[in-house]
Amino acid sequence: MPVDREHPAFEQPSDLNVRVWRYMNFAKYVSFLQTQSLYLPQVKVLAQADPYEGTTTKKEFRKVESGDKIALHSQKSRLLGLSTNYVSCWHLNESESHAMWQIYSSSYSEAVCIQTTYQKLGDALPDVSGVESSHYFIGKVKYINHHIDDMPPNNVFYPIMHKLKSFQHEREIRIVYWRRNPGTGNPNMLDGYPTGILVPLNVNKTIENIIISPTAANWFSETVKNVTRKYGIDIPILQSSLVRMSYP
Template sequence: MADKQENFKTEKWFFITHRNKCTICGKEFVNGDESFIGHLDSGELAHTCKECSSNMSDARSYSISGNNHRTIPRPSAKLWRYMDLAKFLSLLDESSLYFTRIDHFNDPYEGALGVATNEDAWIKMEMQRRAPFVNLKEFKDDENDFEKEKKEFDEYRRKIRTWRLNNYISCWHQSESESEAMWQLYSRDTQQGIAIQTTFERLYQALPVTANCEFGMVNYIDYSEYNNGTSGKYFHMFDAPWYKRLSFAHEKEFRVISESPDFNMLTDAHDLLIPVDLNLLIDNIYFSPKADKWFVKLVSNIIKKKYGLYCPMLQSNLNRASFY
Protein backbone atom coordinates (compact mmCIF):
# COMPACT_ATOMS: atom_id res chain seq x y z
CA MET A 1 0.00 0.00 0.00
CA ALA A 2 2.82 2.40 0.91
CA ASP A 3 4.60 1.73 -2.38
CA LYS A 4 1.38 2.34 -4.30
CA GLN A 5 0.89 5.70 -2.55
CA GLU A 6 4.49 6.72 -3.21
CA ASN A 7 4.14 5.81 -6.88
CA PHE A 8 0.98 7.89 -7.09
CA LYS A 9 2.71 10.80 -5.35
CA THR A 10 5.65 10.63 -7.77
CA GLU A 11 3.33 10.43 -10.76
CA LYS A 12 1.22 13.36 -9.59
CA TRP A 13 4.32 15.52 -9.03
CA PHE A 14 5.49 14.66 -12.52
CA PHE A 15 2.12 15.74 -13.88
CA ILE A 16 2.18 19.00 -11.88
CA THR A 17 5.64 19.94 -13.15
CA HIS A 18 4.95 18.85 -16.75
CA ARG A 19 1.29 19.79 -16.96
CA ASN A 20 1.41 22.45 -19.65
CA LYS A 21 2.73 20.53 -22.63
CA CYS A 22 3.36 17.09 -24.09
CA THR A 23 6.72 15.74 -22.92
CA ILE A 24 7.25 14.01 -26.29
CA CYS A 25 6.21 16.44 -29.03
CA GLY A 26 6.07 19.65 -26.98
CA LYS A 27 2.45 20.50 -27.87
CA GLU A 28 1.05 23.02 -25.38
CA PHE A 29 -2.23 22.00 -23.77
CA VAL A 30 -5.29 24.20 -23.60
CA ASN A 31 -8.47 23.71 -21.62
CA GLY A 32 -10.41 20.78 -23.01
CA ASP A 33 -7.41 18.83 -24.32
CA GLU A 34 -7.29 15.23 -23.15
CA SER A 35 -3.92 14.22 -21.77
CA PHE A 36 -2.35 10.88 -20.86
CA ILE A 37 0.28 9.82 -18.37
CA GLY A 38 2.29 6.62 -18.28
CA HIS A 39 5.71 5.08 -18.81
CA LEU A 40 7.88 4.86 -21.91
CA ASP A 41 9.65 1.60 -22.74
CA SER A 42 12.69 3.00 -20.91
CA GLY A 43 10.63 3.22 -17.71
CA GLU A 44 10.55 7.03 -17.70
CA LEU A 45 7.30 8.83 -16.94
CA ALA A 46 5.68 10.81 -19.76
CA HIS A 47 2.71 13.18 -19.96
CA THR A 48 1.46 13.30 -23.53
CA CYS A 49 -1.16 14.47 -25.94
CA LYS A 50 -3.55 11.91 -27.42
CA GLU A 51 -1.43 11.46 -30.56
CA CYS A 52 1.75 10.68 -28.62
CA SER A 53 0.09 8.40 -26.04
CA SER A 54 0.79 5.39 -28.32
CA ASN A 55 4.47 5.72 -27.34
CA MET A 56 3.64 4.55 -23.80
CA SER A 57 3.13 0.97 -22.70
CA ASP A 58 0.62 1.90 -20.00
CA ALA A 59 -0.91 5.20 -21.17
CA ARG A 60 -4.03 6.18 -19.27
CA SER A 61 -6.18 9.26 -19.29
CA TYR A 62 -5.09 11.48 -16.43
CA SER A 63 -6.91 14.78 -16.70
CA ILE A 64 -8.37 17.43 -18.88
CA SER A 65 -5.27 19.57 -19.10
CA GLY A 66 -4.79 23.30 -19.18
CA ASN A 67 -6.35 24.40 -15.89
CA ASN A 68 -5.98 28.02 -16.94
CA HIS A 69 -7.86 29.23 -13.90
CA ARG A 70 -4.74 28.86 -11.73
CA THR A 71 -0.99 29.15 -12.01
CA ILE A 72 1.42 26.57 -10.63
CA PRO A 73 4.76 28.08 -9.50
CA ARG A 74 8.11 26.45 -10.21
CA PRO A 75 9.18 23.73 -7.73
CA SER A 76 11.81 25.99 -6.08
CA ALA A 77 9.39 28.90 -5.53
CA LYS A 78 9.61 30.16 -1.94
CA LEU A 79 6.47 29.96 0.21
CA TRP A 80 6.00 31.68 3.57
CA ARG A 81 3.59 31.20 6.42
CA TYR A 82 3.55 33.99 9.02
CA MET A 83 2.06 33.34 12.45
CA ASP A 84 2.15 34.18 16.15
CA LEU A 85 3.97 32.06 18.73
CA ALA A 86 0.86 30.10 19.78
CA LYS A 87 0.13 28.95 16.22
CA PHE A 88 3.77 28.09 15.64
CA LEU A 89 3.96 25.94 18.79
CA SER A 90 0.71 24.25 17.77
CA LEU A 91 2.27 23.42 14.38
CA LEU A 92 5.26 21.83 16.16
CA ASP A 93 3.21 20.06 18.82
CA GLU A 94 0.69 18.57 16.39
CA SER A 95 3.24 18.09 13.60
CA SER A 96 0.34 19.06 11.38
CA LEU A 97 -0.73 21.89 9.10
CA TYR A 98 -3.98 23.67 9.88
CA PHE A 99 -6.49 23.81 7.02
CA THR A 100 -9.47 26.14 7.35
CA ARG A 101 -12.86 25.12 5.97
CA ILE A 102 -13.77 27.49 3.18
CA ASP A 103 -16.83 28.97 4.90
CA HIS A 104 -14.85 29.74 8.07
CA PHE A 105 -12.77 32.54 6.51
CA ASN A 106 -13.72 36.13 7.38
CA ASP A 107 -14.02 37.11 3.71
CA PRO A 108 -17.67 36.59 2.63
CA TYR A 109 -16.50 36.15 -0.98
CA GLU A 110 -14.58 32.93 -0.25
CA GLY A 111 -15.88 30.43 -2.79
CA ALA A 112 -18.32 32.98 -4.23
CA LEU A 113 -19.28 33.17 -7.90
CA GLY A 114 -19.93 36.90 -8.18
CA VAL A 115 -21.91 39.83 -6.85
CA ALA A 116 -25.56 39.22 -5.99
CA THR A 117 -26.86 41.61 -8.67
CA ASN A 118 -25.39 39.33 -11.36
CA GLU A 119 -26.95 36.11 -10.09
CA ASP A 120 -29.90 35.99 -12.54
CA ALA A 121 -27.59 36.55 -15.51
CA TRP A 122 -25.26 33.82 -14.24
CA ILE A 123 -28.13 31.33 -13.79
CA LYS A 124 -29.28 31.91 -17.37
CA MET A 125 -25.74 31.52 -18.71
CA GLU A 126 -25.01 28.43 -16.61
CA MET A 127 -28.25 26.70 -17.63
CA GLN A 128 -27.37 27.27 -21.28
CA ARG A 129 -23.89 25.84 -20.72
CA ARG A 130 -25.28 22.85 -18.86
CA ALA A 131 -28.15 22.07 -21.24
CA PRO A 132 -26.18 19.77 -23.62
CA PHE A 133 -25.10 17.59 -20.70
CA VAL A 134 -28.51 17.20 -19.06
CA ASN A 135 -30.98 14.55 -20.20
CA LEU A 136 -34.41 16.15 -20.03
CA LYS A 137 -36.18 13.91 -22.56
CA GLU A 138 -38.71 12.89 -19.95
CA PHE A 139 -39.86 16.52 -19.80
CA LYS A 140 -40.16 17.24 -23.52
CA ASP A 141 -43.95 16.81 -23.74
CA ASP A 142 -44.57 18.84 -20.63
CA GLU A 143 -45.65 22.48 -20.82
CA ASN A 144 -43.51 23.25 -17.82
CA ASP A 145 -40.20 22.10 -19.29
CA PHE A 146 -38.34 25.20 -18.20
CA GLU A 147 -39.52 24.93 -14.60
CA LYS A 148 -38.44 21.29 -14.45
CA GLU A 149 -35.10 22.15 -16.01
CA LYS A 150 -34.72 24.91 -13.42
CA LYS A 151 -35.57 22.41 -10.67
CA GLU A 152 -32.86 20.05 -11.96
CA PHE A 153 -30.38 22.94 -12.08
CA ASP A 154 -31.23 24.01 -8.52
CA GLU A 155 -30.58 20.46 -7.30
CA TYR A 156 -27.26 20.45 -9.14
CA ARG A 157 -26.37 23.78 -7.53
CA ARG A 158 -27.25 22.47 -4.05
CA LYS A 159 -24.84 19.59 -4.58
CA ILE A 160 -22.08 22.06 -5.53
CA ARG A 161 -22.77 24.08 -2.39
CA THR A 162 -22.46 20.92 -0.31
CA TRP A 163 -19.20 20.09 -2.10
CA ARG A 164 -17.92 23.59 -1.26
CA LEU A 165 -18.04 22.73 2.45
CA ASN A 166 -15.68 19.80 1.85
CA ASN A 167 -12.88 22.17 0.81
CA TYR A 168 -10.18 22.94 3.40
CA ILE A 169 -7.51 25.54 2.64
CA SER A 170 -3.95 26.20 3.76
CA CYS A 171 -2.76 29.70 2.75
CA TRP A 172 0.83 30.67 1.96
CA HIS A 173 2.54 33.84 0.77
CA GLN A 174 4.58 33.29 -2.39
CA SER A 175 7.63 35.53 -2.59
CA GLU A 176 11.39 35.26 -2.96
CA SER A 177 11.83 37.56 0.03
CA GLU A 178 10.22 38.47 3.35
CA SER A 179 7.23 40.76 3.51
CA GLU A 180 6.87 43.55 6.08
CA ALA A 181 3.13 43.61 5.38
CA MET A 182 2.77 39.89 6.14
CA TRP A 183 4.56 40.30 9.47
CA GLN A 184 2.05 43.00 10.39
CA LEU A 185 -1.01 41.11 9.16
CA TYR A 186 -0.43 37.61 10.46
CA SER A 187 1.45 37.88 13.74
CA ARG A 188 -0.75 39.44 16.41
CA ASP A 189 2.26 40.43 18.48
CA THR A 190 4.93 41.44 16.00
CA GLN A 191 7.60 41.10 18.71
CA GLN A 192 6.83 37.38 18.90
CA GLY A 193 6.00 36.70 15.28
CA ILE A 194 7.48 33.68 13.52
CA ALA A 195 7.50 32.66 9.85
CA ILE A 196 8.30 29.31 8.33
CA GLN A 197 9.72 29.33 4.83
CA THR A 198 9.52 26.37 2.48
CA THR A 199 9.39 25.73 -1.25
CA PHE A 200 6.57 24.39 -3.36
CA GLU A 201 8.39 21.07 -3.82
CA ARG A 202 9.16 20.66 -0.11
CA LEU A 203 5.55 21.39 0.79
CA TYR A 204 4.27 18.89 -1.76
CA GLN A 205 6.62 16.15 -0.54
CA ALA A 206 5.80 16.80 3.14
CA LEU A 207 2.05 16.25 2.68
CA PRO A 208 0.57 12.73 2.71
CA VAL A 209 -1.14 11.37 -0.41
CA THR A 210 -4.30 10.76 1.63
CA ALA A 211 -4.72 14.53 2.09
CA ASN A 212 -5.97 14.67 -1.52
CA CYS A 213 -4.49 18.12 -2.13
CA GLU A 214 -4.50 20.47 -5.11
CA PHE A 215 -2.13 23.42 -5.48
CA GLY A 216 -2.07 26.80 -7.17
CA MET A 217 -1.87 30.57 -7.01
CA VAL A 218 -4.97 32.59 -6.26
CA ASN A 219 -6.51 34.69 -9.05
CA TYR A 220 -7.48 38.21 -7.95
CA ILE A 221 -10.52 39.62 -9.74
CA ASP A 222 -13.27 42.23 -9.71
CA TYR A 223 -16.26 39.98 -9.00
CA SER A 224 -18.68 42.41 -10.62
CA GLU A 225 -17.03 41.65 -13.97
CA TYR A 226 -17.30 37.86 -13.70
CA ASN A 227 -20.15 35.39 -14.17
CA ASN A 228 -22.46 38.13 -15.38
CA GLY A 229 -23.09 36.76 -18.87
CA THR A 230 -20.08 38.46 -20.44
CA SER A 231 -18.12 36.18 -22.77
CA GLY A 232 -14.69 35.27 -21.43
CA LYS A 233 -15.46 36.49 -17.91
CA TYR A 234 -16.45 33.15 -16.48
CA PHE A 235 -15.22 30.51 -14.07
CA HIS A 236 -16.89 27.25 -13.09
CA MET A 237 -18.35 26.64 -9.65
CA PHE A 238 -15.68 24.02 -8.93
CA ASP A 239 -12.97 26.64 -9.58
CA ALA A 240 -14.42 29.25 -7.19
CA PRO A 241 -11.98 28.49 -4.31
CA TRP A 242 -9.11 29.67 -6.54
CA TYR A 243 -10.48 33.24 -6.81
CA LYS A 244 -10.38 36.21 -4.43
CA ARG A 245 -11.16 39.90 -4.55
CA LEU A 246 -8.62 42.37 -5.94
CA SER A 247 -8.39 44.01 -2.53
CA PHE A 248 -6.41 40.98 -1.32
CA ALA A 249 -3.90 40.99 -4.17
CA HIS A 250 -1.09 42.14 -1.84
CA GLU A 251 -1.18 38.68 -0.22
CA LYS A 252 0.22 36.92 -3.33
CA GLU A 253 -1.48 33.83 -2.02
CA PHE A 254 -0.56 30.27 -2.86
CA ARG A 255 -3.20 27.76 -1.80
CA VAL A 256 -3.24 24.13 -0.88
CA ILE A 257 -6.80 22.83 -1.01
CA SER A 258 -7.70 19.49 0.51
CA GLU A 259 -10.97 18.23 -0.92
CA SER A 260 -12.80 15.52 1.04
CA PRO A 261 -9.63 14.02 2.57
CA ASP A 262 -9.46 10.28 3.17
CA PHE A 263 -8.95 10.59 6.89
CA ASN A 264 -10.80 12.32 9.68
CA MET A 265 -8.71 14.84 11.59
CA LEU A 266 -11.28 17.54 12.20
CA THR A 267 -10.69 20.07 14.96
CA ASP A 268 -13.36 21.14 17.44
CA ALA A 269 -14.05 24.06 15.07
CA HIS A 270 -14.59 21.59 12.17
CA ASP A 271 -11.42 22.68 10.42
CA LEU A 272 -8.73 20.17 9.49
CA LEU A 273 -5.31 19.12 10.74
CA ILE A 274 -3.14 17.30 8.20
CA PRO A 275 0.04 15.59 9.44
CA VAL A 276 3.28 16.63 7.76
CA ASP A 277 6.96 15.77 8.01
CA LEU A 278 8.25 18.99 9.58
CA ASN A 279 11.90 18.27 8.80
CA LEU A 280 10.95 17.92 5.15
CA LEU A 281 8.53 20.84 5.17
CA ILE A 282 10.55 23.58 6.85
CA ASP A 283 13.45 25.10 4.95
CA ASN A 284 14.09 28.03 7.30
CA ILE A 285 12.50 29.55 10.40
CA TYR A 286 12.45 33.35 10.67
CA PHE A 287 11.86 35.43 13.79
CA SER A 288 10.17 38.79 13.55
CA PRO A 289 12.45 41.78 12.92
CA LYS A 290 11.10 43.19 16.20
CA ALA A 291 11.75 40.05 18.28
CA ASP A 292 14.02 40.43 21.32
CA LYS A 293 17.21 38.38 21.48
CA TRP A 294 16.03 36.46 24.59
CA PHE A 295 12.88 35.41 22.70
CA VAL A 296 14.88 34.17 19.71
CA LYS A 297 17.23 32.19 21.98
CA LEU A 298 14.40 30.68 24.06
CA VAL A 299 12.28 29.54 21.13
CA SER A 300 15.33 28.28 19.21
CA ASN A 301 16.23 26.04 22.16
CA ILE A 302 12.66 24.73 22.39
CA ILE A 303 12.64 23.95 18.67
CA LYS A 304 15.91 22.00 18.90
CA LYS A 305 15.61 20.28 22.27
CA LYS A 306 11.92 19.44 22.44
CA TYR A 307 11.03 18.97 18.79
CA GLY A 308 14.35 17.88 17.29
CA LEU A 309 14.30 20.36 14.42
CA TYR A 310 17.69 21.63 13.28
CA CYS A 311 16.80 23.76 10.27
CA PRO A 312 18.36 27.26 9.99
CA MET A 313 16.76 29.73 12.42
CA LEU A 314 17.24 33.32 11.40
CA GLN A 315 16.35 36.71 12.80
CA SER A 316 14.70 38.83 10.13
CA ASN A 317 16.99 41.61 8.97
CA LEU A 318 14.22 43.93 7.82
CA ASN A 319 15.05 46.26 10.73
CA ARG A 320 18.83 46.31 10.21
CA ALA A 321 20.45 49.68 10.59
CA SER A 322 20.63 52.01 7.62
CA PHE A 323 22.81 55.03 6.96
CA TYR A 324 22.09 58.41 5.30
Protein backbone atom coordinates in the same frame (compact mmCIF):
# COMPACT_ATOMS: atom_id res chain seq x y z
CA MET B 1 -2.56 9.73 -5.10
CA PRO B 2 0.07 12.50 -4.83
CA VAL B 3 -0.79 16.20 -4.98
CA ASP B 4 -2.62 17.23 -8.18
CA ARG B 5 -0.81 20.00 -10.11
CA GLU B 6 -2.70 19.50 -13.38
CA HIS B 7 -6.21 20.75 -12.61
CA PRO B 8 -6.98 23.91 -14.64
CA ALA B 9 -8.20 25.79 -11.55
CA PHE B 10 -4.72 25.52 -10.01
CA GLU B 11 -2.25 27.68 -11.91
CA GLN B 12 1.38 26.70 -11.32
CA PRO B 13 4.21 29.21 -10.82
CA SER B 14 6.77 29.46 -13.61
CA ASP B 15 9.52 28.49 -11.13
CA LEU B 16 8.56 25.53 -8.97
CA ASN B 17 11.49 26.24 -6.65
CA VAL B 18 10.22 29.71 -5.73
CA ARG B 19 10.08 30.38 -2.00
CA VAL B 20 6.82 30.23 -0.07
CA TRP B 21 6.20 31.58 3.42
CA ARG B 22 3.68 31.13 6.20
CA TYR B 23 3.54 33.87 8.85
CA MET B 24 1.94 33.16 12.21
CA ASN B 25 1.74 34.17 15.84
CA PHE B 26 3.68 32.26 18.49
CA ALA B 27 0.70 30.18 19.68
CA LYS B 28 0.10 28.84 16.16
CA TYR B 29 3.81 28.16 15.78
CA VAL B 30 3.87 26.07 18.97
CA SER B 31 0.82 24.16 17.74
CA PHE B 32 2.63 23.52 14.45
CA LEU B 33 5.59 22.08 16.36
CA GLN B 34 3.43 19.98 18.69
CA THR B 35 1.35 18.41 15.93
CA GLN B 36 4.03 18.29 13.21
CA SER B 37 1.10 19.08 10.94
CA LEU B 38 -0.50 21.77 8.84
CA TYR B 39 -3.93 22.89 10.00
CA LEU B 40 -6.42 23.29 7.14
CA PRO B 41 -9.71 25.03 7.99
CA GLN B 42 -12.89 24.55 5.98
CA VAL B 43 -13.53 27.12 3.29
CA LYS B 44 -16.70 28.17 5.12
CA VAL B 45 -14.55 29.06 8.15
CA LEU B 46 -12.43 31.38 5.98
CA ALA B 47 -15.67 32.91 4.66
CA GLN B 48 -16.45 34.21 8.14
CA ALA B 49 -13.65 36.77 7.69
CA ASP B 50 -14.03 37.32 3.93
CA PRO B 51 -17.62 37.14 2.58
CA TYR B 52 -16.27 36.68 -0.95
CA GLU B 53 -14.35 33.56 0.07
CA GLY B 54 -15.60 30.58 -1.91
CA THR B 55 -18.21 32.63 -3.73
CA THR B 56 -18.74 33.31 -7.42
CA THR B 57 -19.26 36.38 -9.59
CA LYS B 58 -22.21 38.71 -9.99
CA LYS B 59 -22.65 37.49 -13.58
CA GLU B 60 -22.93 33.90 -12.40
CA PHE B 61 -25.48 34.79 -9.72
CA ARG B 62 -27.59 36.51 -12.36
CA LYS B 63 -27.56 33.27 -14.38
CA VAL B 64 -28.69 31.36 -11.29
CA GLU B 65 -31.58 33.78 -10.85
CA SER B 66 -32.60 33.28 -14.47
CA GLY B 67 -32.70 29.48 -14.02
CA ASP B 68 -29.67 28.65 -16.16
CA LYS B 69 -29.09 24.90 -15.66
CA ILE B 70 -25.30 25.04 -15.75
CA ALA B 71 -25.24 27.95 -13.30
CA LEU B 72 -27.66 26.14 -10.97
CA HIS B 73 -25.41 23.06 -10.99
CA SER B 74 -22.38 25.26 -10.35
CA GLN B 75 -24.15 26.88 -7.42
CA LYS B 76 -24.95 23.50 -5.88
CA SER B 77 -21.33 22.37 -6.25
CA ARG B 78 -20.04 25.64 -4.82
CA LEU B 79 -22.20 25.41 -1.71
CA LEU B 80 -21.13 21.80 -1.11
CA GLY B 81 -17.52 22.84 -1.60
CA LEU B 82 -17.68 25.28 1.31
CA SER B 83 -17.86 22.27 3.63
CA THR B 84 -15.94 19.58 1.72
CA ASN B 85 -12.79 21.60 0.94
CA TYR B 86 -10.01 22.53 3.34
CA VAL B 87 -7.31 25.12 2.68
CA SER B 88 -3.77 26.04 3.74
CA CYS B 89 -2.62 29.50 2.64
CA TRP B 90 1.00 30.49 1.87
CA HIS B 91 2.71 33.63 0.55
CA LEU B 92 4.72 33.30 -2.68
CA ASN B 93 7.76 35.59 -2.76
CA GLU B 94 11.51 35.31 -3.09
CA SER B 95 11.95 37.62 -0.10
CA GLU B 96 10.22 38.43 3.18
CA SER B 97 7.16 40.66 3.21
CA HIS B 98 6.84 43.45 5.78
CA ALA B 99 3.09 43.53 5.15
CA MET B 100 2.68 39.80 5.79
CA TRP B 101 4.50 40.08 9.11
CA GLN B 102 2.02 42.71 10.24
CA ILE B 103 -1.15 41.17 8.83
CA TYR B 104 -0.72 37.58 9.95
CA SER B 105 0.68 37.99 13.44
CA SER B 106 -1.53 39.08 16.31
CA SER B 107 1.60 40.55 17.88
CA TYR B 108 4.19 41.75 15.37
CA SER B 109 7.06 41.49 17.87
CA GLU B 110 6.09 37.92 18.80
CA ALA B 111 5.65 36.35 15.39
CA VAL B 112 7.35 33.53 13.51
CA CYS B 113 7.50 32.56 9.85
CA ILE B 114 8.25 29.17 8.29
CA GLN B 115 9.77 29.13 4.80
CA THR B 116 10.12 26.41 2.20
CA THR B 117 9.76 26.14 -1.58
CA TYR B 118 6.67 25.54 -3.67
CA GLN B 119 8.07 22.23 -4.90
CA LYS B 120 8.95 20.94 -1.43
CA LEU B 121 5.58 21.97 -0.02
CA GLY B 122 3.66 20.09 -2.70
CA ASP B 123 5.92 17.03 -2.46
CA ALA B 124 5.41 16.88 1.32
CA LEU B 125 1.66 16.28 1.11
CA PRO B 126 0.75 12.68 1.97
CA ASP B 127 -0.95 10.21 -0.32
CA VAL B 128 -4.66 9.76 0.36
CA SER B 129 -6.18 6.30 0.74
CA GLY B 130 -9.84 5.44 0.91
CA VAL B 131 -12.31 7.42 -1.18
CA GLU B 132 -10.72 7.69 -4.61
CA SER B 133 -11.65 11.31 -5.34
CA SER B 134 -10.28 12.69 -2.05
CA HIS B 135 -6.90 14.27 -2.60
CA TYR B 136 -4.74 17.41 -2.49
CA PHE B 137 -4.32 20.20 -5.00
CA ILE B 138 -1.85 23.11 -5.01
CA GLY B 139 -1.70 26.30 -7.06
CA LYS B 140 -1.75 30.08 -7.26
CA VAL B 141 -4.81 32.12 -6.30
CA LYS B 142 -6.21 34.42 -9.01
CA TYR B 143 -7.48 37.88 -8.08
CA ILE B 144 -10.55 39.33 -9.79
CA ASN B 145 -13.31 41.90 -9.46
CA HIS B 146 -16.32 39.74 -8.60
CA HIS B 147 -18.71 42.50 -9.71
CA ILE B 148 -17.56 42.70 -13.33
CA ASP B 149 -15.19 39.81 -14.13
CA ASP B 150 -15.95 36.30 -15.31
CA MET B 151 -15.10 33.04 -13.58
CA PRO B 152 -15.14 29.61 -15.25
CA PRO B 153 -18.41 27.85 -14.33
CA ASN B 154 -19.38 24.37 -13.25
CA ASN B 155 -16.41 23.43 -11.09
CA VAL B 156 -16.10 23.37 -7.30
CA PHE B 157 -12.55 24.73 -7.26
CA TYR B 158 -12.77 28.00 -9.20
CA PRO B 159 -14.61 29.85 -6.38
CA ILE B 160 -11.94 28.64 -3.94
CA MET B 161 -9.02 29.69 -6.16
CA HIS B 162 -10.35 33.19 -6.94
CA LYS B 163 -10.26 36.08 -4.47
CA LEU B 164 -10.96 39.79 -4.51
CA LYS B 165 -8.32 42.02 -6.08
CA SER B 166 -8.15 43.77 -2.72
CA PHE B 167 -6.15 40.77 -1.48
CA GLN B 168 -3.67 40.55 -4.35
CA HIS B 169 -0.86 41.78 -2.08
CA GLU B 170 -1.05 38.33 -0.45
CA ARG B 171 0.33 36.59 -3.57
CA GLU B 172 -1.29 33.49 -2.23
CA ILE B 173 -0.51 29.85 -2.83
CA ARG B 174 -3.19 27.44 -1.69
CA ILE B 175 -3.15 23.81 -0.75
CA VAL B 176 -6.69 22.49 -1.11
CA TYR B 177 -7.83 19.15 0.24
CA TRP B 178 -11.08 17.88 -1.28
CA ARG B 179 -12.67 15.53 1.22
CA ARG B 180 -15.14 13.38 -0.65
CA ASN B 181 -16.75 11.07 1.88
CA PRO B 182 -19.77 8.96 0.96
CA GLY B 183 -22.89 11.06 1.33
CA THR B 184 -21.20 14.32 0.36
CA GLY B 185 -24.03 15.02 -2.07
CA ASN B 186 -26.52 15.09 0.78
CA PRO B 187 -26.47 18.58 2.37
CA ASN B 188 -27.86 17.16 5.60
CA MET B 189 -24.63 15.21 6.14
CA LEU B 190 -22.31 18.21 5.75
CA ASP B 191 -22.78 19.33 9.37
CA GLY B 192 -20.80 16.25 10.38
CA TYR B 193 -17.69 17.48 8.60
CA PRO B 194 -15.01 18.90 10.94
CA THR B 195 -14.30 22.63 10.74
CA GLY B 196 -10.62 21.85 10.22
CA ILE B 197 -8.20 18.98 9.66
CA LEU B 198 -4.55 18.29 10.47
CA VAL B 199 -2.26 17.15 7.65
CA PRO B 200 0.95 15.43 8.87
CA LEU B 201 4.18 17.07 7.70
CA ASN B 202 7.79 16.00 7.93
CA VAL B 203 8.93 19.35 9.30
CA ASN B 204 12.69 18.70 9.25
CA LYS B 205 12.52 17.54 5.64
CA THR B 206 10.07 20.12 4.32
CA ILE B 207 10.80 23.46 6.02
CA GLU B 208 14.03 25.22 5.01
CA ASN B 209 14.16 28.09 7.49
CA ILE B 210 12.39 29.42 10.58
CA ILE B 211 12.41 33.20 10.75
CA ILE B 212 11.84 35.37 13.82
CA SER B 213 10.04 38.73 13.63
CA PRO B 214 12.24 41.74 12.81
CA THR B 215 11.06 43.52 15.96
CA ALA B 216 11.42 40.57 18.33
CA ALA B 217 13.18 41.09 21.65
CA ASN B 218 16.11 38.87 22.59
CA TRP B 219 14.01 36.93 25.11
CA PHE B 220 11.50 36.02 22.40
CA SER B 221 14.22 34.88 20.01
CA GLU B 222 15.67 32.62 22.69
CA THR B 223 12.22 31.26 23.51
CA VAL B 224 11.58 30.35 19.87
CA LYS B 225 14.94 28.58 19.65
CA ASN B 226 14.41 26.65 22.89
CA VAL B 227 10.87 25.55 22.04
CA THR B 228 11.87 24.54 18.53
CA ARG B 229 14.72 22.35 19.74
CA LYS B 230 12.46 20.85 22.42
CA TYR B 231 10.33 19.32 19.67
CA GLY B 232 13.31 17.85 17.84
CA ILE B 233 13.33 20.32 14.97
CA ASP B 234 16.78 20.81 13.46
CA ILE B 235 16.25 23.69 11.02
CA PRO B 236 18.11 27.02 10.79
CA ILE B 237 16.43 29.66 12.96
CA LEU B 238 17.14 33.10 11.56
CA GLN B 239 16.48 36.67 12.55
CA SER B 240 14.38 38.47 9.95
CA SER B 241 16.34 40.05 7.10
CA LEU B 242 14.25 43.19 7.70
CA VAL B 243 16.15 44.01 10.88
CA ARG B 244 17.97 47.30 10.41
CA MET B 245 21.65 46.60 9.91
CA SER B 246 24.50 48.84 11.01
CA TYR B 247 26.84 49.32 8.05
CA PRO B 248 30.61 49.87 8.52
